[in-house]
Amino acid sequence: MSKRLFVKGNEAIAMAAIEAGCRYYFGYPITPQSDIPEYLSRELPKLNGEFIQAESEIASINMLLGASATGVRAMTSSSSPGISLKQEGISYMAGAELPGVIVNISRSGPGLGGIDASQADYFQSVKGGGHGGYHIVVLAPSSVQEMYDLTMLAFDLADLYRMPAMILGDSVVGQMKEPLIANKRPQTELPVKDWVVRGKGVGEQRVVKSLFLGDGELEAHNNRLHDKYMLLSAREARWEEFETADAELVVAAFGSTARIAKTAIMQARQEGLKVGLLRPITLYPFPQRAFADLTRRCKRILDIELNNGQMVEDVRLSVARDAEVHFYGRPPGAGSLPTPEELLEQIKKHY
Amino acid sequence: MQQVFKRPVSLKDVQTHFCPGCHHGTIHRLVAEAMDEFGVQQRTIGVASVGCSVFLYGYFDIDVVEAPHGRAPAVATGVKRARPDSFVFTYQGDGDLAAIGTAEIIHAANRGEDITVIFVNNTTYGMTGGQMAPTTLVGQKTSTSPYGRNQAKDGAPIRMAELLTQLEGVAFAARVAVNNPRNLLDAKKQIKRAFRYQVEGKGFSFIEALSACPTNWGMNPIAANERVGGEMADYFKLGVYKDTAEF
Ligand SMILES: Cc1ncc(C[n+]2csc(CCOP(=O)(O)OP(=O)(O)O)c2C)c(N)n1
Ligand code: SF4
Ligand SMILES: [Mg+2]
Numbered sequence: 397m398s399k400r401l402f403v404k405g406n407e408a409i410a411m412a413a414i415e416a417g418c419r420y421y422f423g424y425p426i427t428p429q430s431d432i433p434e435y436l437s438r439e440l441p442k443l444n445g446e447f448i449q450a451e452s453e454i455a456s457i458n459m460l461l462g463a464s465a466t467g468v469r470a471m472t473s474s475s476s477p478g479i480s481l482k483q484e485g486i487s488y489m490a491g492a493e494l495p496g497v498i499v500n501i502s503r504s505g506p507g508l509g510g511i512d513a514s515q516a517d518y519f520q521s522v523k524g525g526g527h528g529g530y531h532i533v534v535l536a537p538s539s540v541q542e543m544y545d546l547t548m549l550a551f552d553l554a555d556l557y558r559m560p561a562m563i564l565g566d567s568v569v570g571q572m573k574e575p576l577i578a579n580k581r582p583q584t585e586l587p588v589k590d591w592v593v594r595g596k597g598v599g600e601q602r603v604v605k606s607l608f609l610g611d612g613e614l615e616a617h618n619n620r621l622h623d624k625y626m627l628l629s630a631r632e633a634r635w636e637e638f639e640t641a642d643a644e645l646v647v648a649a650f651g652s653t654a655r656i657a658k659t660a661i662m663q664a665r666q667e668g669l670k671v672g673l674l675r676p677i678t679l680y681p682f683p684q685r686a687f688a689d690l691t692r693r694c695k696r697i698l699d700i701e702l703n704n705g706q707m708v709e710d711v712r713l714s715v716a717r718d719a720e721v722h723f724y725g726r727p728p729g730a731g732s733l734p735t736p737e738e739l740l741e742q743i744k745k746h747y
Numbered sequence: 748m749q750q751v752f753k754r755p756v757s758l759k760d761v762q763t764h765f766c767p768g769c770h771h772g773t774i775h776r777l778v779a780e781a782m783d784e785f786g787v788q789q790r791t792i793g794v795a796s797v798g799c800s801v802f803l804y805g806y807f808d809i810d811v812v813e814a815p816h817g818r819a820p821a822v823a824t825g826v827k828r829a830r831p832d833s834f835v836f837t838y839q840g841d842g843d844l845a846a847i848g849t850a851e852i853i854h855a856a857n858r859g860e861d862i863t864v865i866f867v868n869n870t871t872y873g874m875t876g877g878q879m880a881p882t883t884l885v886g887q888k889t890s891t892s893p894y895g896r897n898q899a900k901d902g903a904p905i906r907m908a909e910l911l912t913q914l915e916g917v918a919f920a921a922r923v924a925v926n927n928p929r930n931l932l933d934a935k936k937q938i939k940r941a942f943r944y945q946v947e948g949k950g951f952s953f954i955e956a957l958s959a960c961p962t963n964w965g966m967n968p969i970a971a972n973e974r975v976g977g978e979m980a981d982y983f984k985l986g987v988y989k990d991t992a993e994f
Contacts, residue, residue, distance in 0.1 A: 420829055446828040450821065451854035458818040458851070462794070462825025465812045470829070488815050593810035593826070595790035595833045603804040605795075605813035 401576045405543040405569045406431035408576050409499055410439070412547035413471050415581050418497070419445030420470035422459035424452055424478060427511050428567040429501035432473040453478035457485030457498070464489070464496040465604040467592035469551055473499035476517055477508065479525070486560055487526030490621070491606025493591075495554035497547070498532075499563045501570040504728030513566035513652055514728030518706035521564050522680040529618070531625050533561035533632070534679040536650040540574035546677070552584045557628055558591075564679060566702070568652035568733070629681035636675040637686070639665065643672030645696040645747050647739075648687070648711050650676050657700055660739035664747075671743055679707070687714035697721045698746045700739060702728050722746045755779035757788040759808050768968020770958035770975070771799055773925045774867055774934075775806055778838070781939045782809070785946050787834040794823045796848075798840035799873040817848025820855030823862045834945060836863040841882040842872040845905050852911070856951050859916030863945050863952045865938070866907060868983065869960040877963025881905045884982055889963070904982060908955040912988040918950030920989040924957040926975040930985065937987065949992045957983055 403411070410432050413421070421436040433449065440447045446463075450456040456472045463470040474482060479500045489496055500521065504514035521534045533553045535546040543565065550561035593602050608614040638658060640646055649657040654675040664671040674690060674697075676683050691697065697719060699708040708723045715721060724742045726732045754760060758779035765772045782788050788809055795803035797816035804811035814822040819837035827835045844852050844866050852864065871889055872878040879892040882904045886895040896904075908922040919941050923934035934956060941952035957979050961971035 420825070422825065448824065448828065448858075451850050454818065455821040455824075455851055455854065458814065458821035459825035459828075461814070461818075462812060462822035462827075463829040464825070465822075466792070466826055466829040466833075468829045470825070484815055485818070488813075492813070593792045593812055594830065595792060596808070596810050597789045601804065601808055601810060603811045603813070605804070605811070607801065607813060 401578060402573055403540060403576050404431055404571060404573050405537070405540045405565065406501060406571070407435055408540045408544040409473070409547045409563060410435035411578060412544040413497070414439060414443065415578065416469060416548045416551040417581065418469040418471050418551065419443055420463045420468055422448045422450050422456035422470070422472050423474065424450050424456055426475045426478045428503060428570050429473050429475050429499065432499060453481035454484065457482040460496045461485055461489050461494060464494045465593050467589040467594070471497040471499065473501065475500065476502045476505050476514070479517065479520070483526035486532060487528050487530060488606050489560045490530035490532060491528060492604050493558040494560065494604065495558055496560050497550045497554060497563070498560055499565070501565050501567065503567065510729055511567060512728050512730050513568045513702060513733055515566065515651060515653060515702040515706070516728055517564065518679065518701070518703065521562055522682070530621060531680050532559055533557070533628070534564050535561065536564050536677060536679050537569055538651050538654045538675065539569065540572065540576050543569060544576055545579060548581055552582065552586065553632060555586045556584070557624055559624070564651065566652050632678060633681045633683040633685065634677040635683040635686045636673070636677060638673040638675070640672035640674060640690060640694070642670050643694050644670045645698060645743065646672045646674050646690060646694050647743065648674050648697055648699040648707070649701065650679060650707065653700055653702055656734060656736055657739055659736035660743060663736060663740050664743050669743065669747055671747070676707070682710045682714065684714040687711060688716060691716035691719035695719045696746065698742060699723050700742070701725045702732070755783045757782040757808055759806055761806065763806055764802065765799065766962040768959055768961040768971050770869070770925050770956070771867060773931070774865065774956050774958060777925070777935050777938050778836070778865055779807060780935065781942045784939060785942055787942070787946065790832060791834040791836070792826050792830065794819045794826065794835065794837040796837065796839040796843040798843050800838050800840060800867065801874070803838055817843050817846070818851055819843070820848065820851040820860070820864065824855050824858070824860050827860060827862050836865060838865045839867070840873065841866070841868045841870065841880045845881040845907050853914070856911050856953065857914045857916045859918070859950045861945055861948060861950060863941050864954070866953065866955045867958045868907070868955055869958040870904070870979065871960055871963045873960045873963055877960070884978060906983060908953065908988050911953055916951055917953060917989055918991045919944045919952035921987040922955040922957065922983060922985050924975050924980060924985055926957070926959070926972045930976070943994065944992060947992070947994065955983070
C-alpha cells in the first residue's frame, strides 16, 4: 500500500489527474483553485505533457475539446465565474460526446460574489449549465482522499460514457490539508476510442461534431444521449450512508456541508438522538434509489446546503411520497459557513 | 493523353452548397491542392468554424473537429498540442475570427501555435443572412447597417492580417484574393507557403482570403467578383505581410 501523504485537496486533484494518465491541462487563474494549475504547470512538463495557461476559460474549455477529440485524457479547472464561461464548450462537448474532466472549486455568487465556500452551483452543474438539454457526470468529494479518488473516477466515467465529467468542490475541500493515500489508477476496462480524429491515413474520415441537420438526425441523437443518461443513472449512482440503519431523521448533504453535518450528527447521537446522514457522492446521476429506499422506513429528511435550496428539489423528487423533507440553507458568503452546533439545533428542531 | 487538371484527392467529389459566385468553393480547392502537394491529407485534422464553411467535413476528405463559433484557434491548439505530428488548420469566416473569436485568434497567434489559419473575409456574416461584420467597409449597407457602416458609431473595418503581423508569434501572414487568374495563382502560392511553415515546424501561419458573397451583397457574381478587386482590395491590401523563414 502507498504511504500516507499530507496534502491540500486541490493538490490531490492534480496528483490524481496525473495518476489517471492525464497529460494535458488548460486553465485560467482564479481563486480558490489556482493550486491545481500551479501544481500541473510544474509537473506536466516533466512528463512530456502540455500545460497551457489560456487567455480565458472559454479558450481553455475549447483546448480541452480539441485535445479530447484526439483521444488523450485532458482536464481543465476553474471556479464559478470561470465555469459560467465554460458552459458553451461543455455543451459542445456533451453534444459531440467528448470525454474530459472539468473541476469546479466553486465560490459564492451570483456575479463576482466572493471566494467563500458555496454550493450555489448545484443547479448549473447537474441540470446542464449550458444550452440544449444535456447532462454531465458530477462528483462531489467531501475529503482530500475523495478529491483524489473521485478525480480518477471522473476520468474513467468520462471515457466509459463518452461525456464530460465534473468535480464539484469548494474552498473547504480544496484548501484543507488531510492525510492522503495516493492510490494507483483503477484497472477499469475502457472502450476503444475508435471515434477520435487522428489524421485519416488510409482509413475512413472521422468527424467530431454536434451539428445534425438531417431530417430526424438530431432527435435521434438526443434520444441516444438520453438513453446514455438513463444507463448512467442505473449503474453509476454513488452515495455514503452514515448511521442510517436506525435513524429517525436523516440529514441529506453533500461535499463540505456533509462534513459539518457529520459532526453535528455525532453530537446528536451522543445526546441519544437517532440521526443519520445520506451523502450523495454523484450529484449527477443523483442517487434517487438511495433516497427512495431509505424513506420507505425513515420518514424525515433534513436537507442542508450552502445555498437557498437546490439539491433539495432532487431529494423531494426521490423520497417516498409520505416522507417529510425539511430544508436548512445558508447562502454563501463570508461568515456563512454553519457550525456543527448550528446544525445540531436544526436537527433537534426537526427531529 | 496527359491529364493536366483534376480534382485534388483531399477534396470530395460532391456538389457544394455554396451560392453561385461564392469564393468559398475556390478557396476550398486551393487549400485541398496545397494539402495534396505536401502529401499531408492523411495526417491532417481540420478545424471547422461556424459560418458558411461549417460543412468543411462534407467537402474535404480529412478528419475534422467542429469548433464553437470563434473558438477554432483554441480547439486547434488542443488538437495540435495533443497530436504534434498532425497537420492542423482552421478555416474561419470574418464574423467568426474577427468578432466573436478575436481573443482566441490573437492568443493562438501570439503563442505561435504550429497551425495554419485560413481566414475568409467576405465583409459580412454570410450564413446568418448578411449582417454587419467587423470587416464591413465604411458605408457598406448590410441587413444590420441599413444606412451603411458608420465609422463614428461602428468603428472602421479591422485589418486582421496587419493586426496579427504585429505579434511575435506569427511566422507568416499574407492577404490574398481569388477574383482573377493572377490573384488566384498568387493565392495558391501563398497558401502553399503558409502550409510549408507548418510542415517544417516553423510556426503560426495566417492567410486572409478576400471572398465574394454575392448573395448577401445583393450583387450578381460578376459584380461581386469586381468588388473584391475594387473597393475591398483598396482597403484590404493584398500582399505578404510577414515571412520570417528562409525557404
Ligand atoms: C455563439 C454564437 N453566436 C452566433 C451564432 C450565429 N452565427 C452563425 S454563423 C455566424 C456568422 C458567420 O459569419 P462569418 O464568420 O463571417 O462566416 P461566413 O458565413 O460569412 O462565411 C453567426 C453570427 C452562433 N452560431 N453561435
Ligand atoms: S451566403 Fe455568401 S458566403 Fe455563404 S455560401 Fe452564399 S455567397 Fe457564399
Ligand atoms: Mg463572413
